[in-house]
Amino acid sequence: MPYKIIKKLQLGNSGTLFEMDIYAPLIAKKAFAGNFILIRINETGERIPLTIADYNREVGIITIVVQIVGKSTLLLSHQNEGDELLDVVGPLGNRIHIKKYEHPIIIIGGGVGIAPCYPQAKELKEVGNKIISILGARTKDLIFWREKMAGISDKIIISTNDGSEGIKGFVTEPLKDIISKEKISLVIAIGPMIMMKNVVSITDGTENLPRVETFVSLNTIMIDGTGMCGGCRFPAKDGQIHFACVEGPDVNGHIVDFDILLNREKRFAEFEEKSYDLYKEECKNLKPR
Ligand SMILES: Cc1cc2nc3c(=O)[nH]c(=O)nc-3n(C[C@H](O)[C@H](O)[C@H](O)COP(=O)(O)OP(=O)(O)OC[C@H]3O[C@@H](n4cnc5c(N)ncnc54)[C@H](O)[C@@H]3O)c2cc1C
Ligand code: FES
Structure with a gap:
């Protein structure tokens, strides 16, 4: 087809x-x-x-x-x-769990991670949840879908590392501020692995802030997406191995061993770089359509 x-x-x-x-x-x-x-x-x-x-x-x-x-x-x-x-x-992959939570939900999208936040915010809003969206990126040119996210959020906060739009700094700053002031039922974080690691370290209850249930969307390397190749394996802090494609991609962020996972994701970097460079070289010889 x-x-x-x-x-x-x-x-x-x-x-x-x-x-x-x-x-x-x-x-x-x-x-x-x-x-x-x-x-x-x-x-x-x-x-x-x-x-x-x-x-x-x-x-x-x-x-x-x-x-x-x-x-x-x-x-x-x-x-x-x-x-x-x-x-x-x-x-x-699995549909996220949709239900009405007692307190607001914070949805954090970092860079291209803003896109997967949209259907989650939309479906959670449809069942009556209060949605606080935090959209972050290195600079304002990497923020998109502002209006689309605003249309399904009760509050929207933008942060950029260089301060070109919204709050200057990382998405973790407004997150800390909100959870220190009001009760939050759930945090959802989707973006670069390092961002999700830092969000989880704030919501896990170890930073003199309340512990908040947190889901992250694991963008591990995937090949078949059906649990057979093992490419998407991720380690939990208790040593157990999980498969992001069939158990996630949205999983409880507090169980993920991000340090091991961040290292694991670099395993094909050399080949990825070579193949990118070769293709860019090939493109130079292509006539524009
Ligand atoms: C469930 C899931 C959903 C995703 N959704 C999006 C999305 O909506 N938009 C988007 O832009 N990207 C998304 N990604 C990431 C996207 O799959 C990778 O950026 C893409 O595969 C990179 O391919 P490449 O050949 O261009 O880059 P490569 O040269 O292969 O790699 C560049 C970088 O991407 C990472 N990467 C490579 N292959 C994969 C892979 N199969 N899965 C995940 N990461 C990989 C590498 O670790 C490296 O850091 C998602 C990944 C997963 C697992
Ligand atoms: S992508 Fe192959 S097992 Fe998950």
Whole structure:
């Protein structure tokens, strides 16, 4: 079945972020917050996991938001409206637990992690939760979906490392401020691994702040997405091994051993860099379409 790109939009001014609508009616029909897809662009392409950031069941469309970080995401950015992707598998992973919580929920999106926050905030808001969204990035050009997130949030806070928009600093500063002043039922953090590690270290009750249940979305390396290859294995603090694709990708952040995981994620860095450089070299010889 062809997976046609229906719409493509650049996000912000960084040149590294884009949004794509893909015609995939069977996936759209079953998609929920927390689910992801595996995409293979062409016959020689690798499979890359991407979150279903939005879905429209009526028109059969799923939306993805992608940050260019290496060869496959750069190759995907070269696909245009009307092009077809070879394979799109999904929805994979688990739907997040949706219920009405007693106190507000804080949803933290860092960089491209803002996109997976959207369906989670939307579905949690629909059942009556109060949502406080914190959107953070290095600089304002990497913040997107401000209006979309504002539309499903009771309060929205923006933070940038360089102070170009909102509070200057990391997302952990407004997080500390809120949980020290009011009762919060749940924190959801999605973004770079280091951001999720730092959020968890604030909500785990060891910093003279109340302990708050915290979910993180693990963007570990994934290949099959169905529990068979072991690529997405992550260690828990008690030594147990878990699989992010079938147990998550959203998991209890307080059990994750982020130090081991951060090291594990670097294991293919040399090959990833080589393949990125080779592809960029190849692109120089391509004629623009
Ligand atoms: C469940 C899940 C959902 C994700 N959702 C999104 C999303 O919505 N938008 C988005 O831009 N990115 C998302 N990612 C990350 C995305 O899959 C990687 O950025 C992409 O695979 C990198 O491929 P590349 O060839 O461009 O870069 P590479 O050169 O392969 O790698 C560059 C960096 O990406 C990491 N990476 C490489 N392969 C994977 C992989 N298969 N899974 C995770 N990380 C990888 C590497 O550790 C490295 O740091 C998600 C990852 C997971 C596991
Ligand atoms: S991606 Fe293969 S086991 Fe999880």
